Amino acid sequence: MARNKHPEQTFEKIVVTAARLFVEKGYEQTSVQDILDATGLSKGGLYHHFKSKEQILDxxxxxxxxxxxxxxxxxxxxxxxxxxxxxxxxxxxxxxxxxxxxxxxxxxxxxxxxxxxxxxxxxxxxxxxxxxxxxxxxxxxxxxxxxxxxxxxxxxxxxxxxxxxxxxxxxxxxxxxxxxxxxxxxxxxxxxxxxxxxxxxxxxxxxxxx
Amino acid sequence: MARNKHPEQTFEKIVVTAARLFVEKGYEQTSVQDILDATGLSKGGLYHHFKSKEQILDxxxxxxxxxxxxxxxxxxxxxxxxxxxxxxxxxxxxxxxxxxxxxxxxxxxxxxxxxxxxxxxxxxxxxxxxxxxxxxxxxxxxxxxxxxxxxxxxxxxxxxxxxxxxxxxxxxxxxxxxxxxxxxxxxxxxxxxxxxxxxxxxxxxxxxxx
Missing domain, CATH: 1.10.357.10 (Tetracycline Repressor, domain 2)
Known part of the structure; x- marks a missing residue:
């Protein structure tokens, strides 16, 4: 897989998408998989920025x-x-x-x-x-x-x-x-x-x- | 498995044990399995009283x-x-x-x-x-x-x-x-x-x- 050349854009995308999902579904009802699906990122792409859902919440x-x-x-x-x-x-x-x-x-x-x-x-x-x-x-x-x-x-x-x-x-x-x-x-x-x-x-x- | 003859005691046991586990581990870090292990109850025995961890929390x-x-x-x-x-x-x-x-x-x-x-x-x-x-x-x-x-x-x-x-x-x-x-x-x-x-x-x- 090609390396992401714009890590700050990926970070941004995760945070914005997660905020929307937390609003729509609630924090506890939102899984990391939901965030992966909505951003289209791979697990590795997300974990490069955040080690856990708690870190995304922060x-x-x-x-x-x-x-x-x-x-x-x-x-x-x-x-x-x-x-x-x-x-x-x-x-x-x-x-x-x-x-x-x-x-x-x-x-x-x-x-x-x-x-x-x-x-x-x-x-x-x-x-x-x-x-x-x-x-x-x-x-x-x-x-x-x-x-x-x-x-x-x-x-x-x-x-x-x-x-x-x-x-x-x-x-x-x-x-x-x-x-x-x-x-x-x-x-x-x-x-x-x-x-x-x-x-x-x-x-x-x-x-x-x- | 013998049927529980004292359902109110089972209910009591679940609530008391869950309260202790929530205190010790935190609510989110406590799984239903933890509560089963600590009470010695079967899944069916617990689900007879509570359908979810949220119900136990309530x-x-x-x-x-x-x-x-x-x-x-x-x-x-x-x-x-x-x-x-x-x-x-x-x-x-x-x-x-x-x-x-x-x-x-x-x-x-x-x-x-x-x-x-x-x-x-x-x-x-x-x-x-x-x-x-x-x-x-x-x-x-x-x-x-x-x-x-x-x-x-x-x-x-x-x-x-x-x-x-x-x-x-x-x-x-x-x-x-x-x-x-x-x-x-x-x-x-x-x-x-x-x-x-x-x-x-x-x-x-x-x-x-x-």
Whole structure:
């Protein structure tokens, strides 16, 4: 068999195809053979890059982290706002409406694939929260926010917003979800992070219904 | 082969053995064959009760839910206290020190088996929080607590205490965990649920170190 002259393209192909299969079938229901069939690669071609399905999962998750980080950074650079609070509110609104960000997460969450839920929780606390904390510090500085311990506040906010208030994880209807988003709104106001408004709640409910 | 005259004992044996194997090896690394070997059952003997490993997992998780509920109810009945707040604080202290409650959870969490983490999150919000909310309502009634929306407050409290502040899930050291427990203490004080004190924080750090 001819040697692959573009190993990075093969790597890419495996990761993209595996992500699609994990979304369609669930991680545990996807076999290495399924990935071979869908990519048309030989066993040797795949094992050159990945020794196991777990390693492919790691690469898929790594890509999700990179994607969200890139998207976050883009939004931070390109979202106008008279201060950090307004900027953060707009960014949250855009993320809620951003179908692409949700595609992988939602599809995986709706299958409740526990690997993705746990990885998502770790990513939101370890990777996303520090980015939000940076903007909170900016808001404390420009006077639009008054948050003590921005890092910890961001962790709590994202953990509750993305997971506790997630209807898929707890099989909740829109009304039950709305009640929780309103409670989260009141909690965050008490912590000085007044970002959740009626329009964000409406956008989130809308995103979850889809 | 003689028919089993005590099907409920066989069921029990499978669930207990499977729980032990899941703890020792992890859920995904445990095969049905491992469970057959460890119980000495035939394939037919096991499949009479469970059609798949997933069904065994469900039974193990069901048992964990029943155990924690029973333990909670016992503590609520048998823990003395001059009011609901004092009672809740003592119950939390006892749960933190209760090795048996932690055995399954900790062992599974330390392997970070995502099935157990996700099921644990769902159980804590859907099953444990309503029990805590009952005691919070009692505290609102006897004047020892002043909590709005006891159900939602209990959900947020348990989700943050058991998962966000969990060092195993985020690979944190004792100091990083202590900082989060102190922040949670200040958040819960603002929500009117002043239950976390220095001795609970010390007990939790101690329990996690083990």
């Amino acid at each position: 690469a898929v998750m790594q890509r999700r982290i990179q994607y969200v980080n890139k998207r976050f950074q883009e939004l931070i650079r390109n979202t106008p706002g008279k201060n950090a609070k307004e900027k953060l509110k707009k960014i949250l609104g855009q993320l809620a409406a951003d179908a692409e960000t949700h595609a992988l997460d939602q599809a995986l969450a709706s299958q409740l694939d526990p690997h993705f839920v746990v990885n998502g929780i770790q990513t939101c606390v370890d990777q996303d929260a520090p980015i939000v904390a940076g903007l909170i510090r900016e808001g404390n500085h420009d006077g639009s926010l008054h948050v003590q311990q921005p890092e910890l506040c961001a962790e709590v906010f994202l953990m509750l917003l993305n997971y506790w208030a997630n209807p898929v994880l707890f099989h909740r209807n829109s009304e039950e979800t709305k009640v929780r988003l309103r409670y989260l709104q009141s909690v965050m106001i008490q912590l000085g992070l007044d970002l959740i408004d009626d329009s964000l709640i409406a956008d989130l409910i809308q995103a979850y219904v889809q | 039974a193990v998780m069901q048992r964990r839910i029943q155990y924690v509920n029973k333990r909670f109810q016992e503590l609520i009945r048998n823990t003395p206290g001059k009011n609901a707040k004092e009672k809740l604080k003592k119950i939390l202290g006892q749960l933190a020190a209760d090795a048996e409650t932690h055995a399954l959870d900790q062992a599974l969490a330390s392997q970070l088996d995502p099935h157990f983490v996700v099921n644990g999150i769902q159980t804590c919000v859907d099953q444990d929080a309503p029990i805590v909310a009952g005691l919070i309502r009692e505290g609102n009634h006897d004047g020892s607590l002043h909590v709005q929306q006891p159900e939602l407050c209990a959900e947020v409290f348990l989700m943050l205490l058991n998962y966000w502040a969990n060092p195993v899930l985020f690979h944190r050291n004792s100091e990083e965990t202590k900082v989060r427990l102190r922040y949670l203490q200040s958040v819960m004080i603002q929500l009117g649920l002043d239950l976390i004190d220095d001795s609970l924080i010390a007990d939790l750090i101690q329990a996690y170190v083990q």
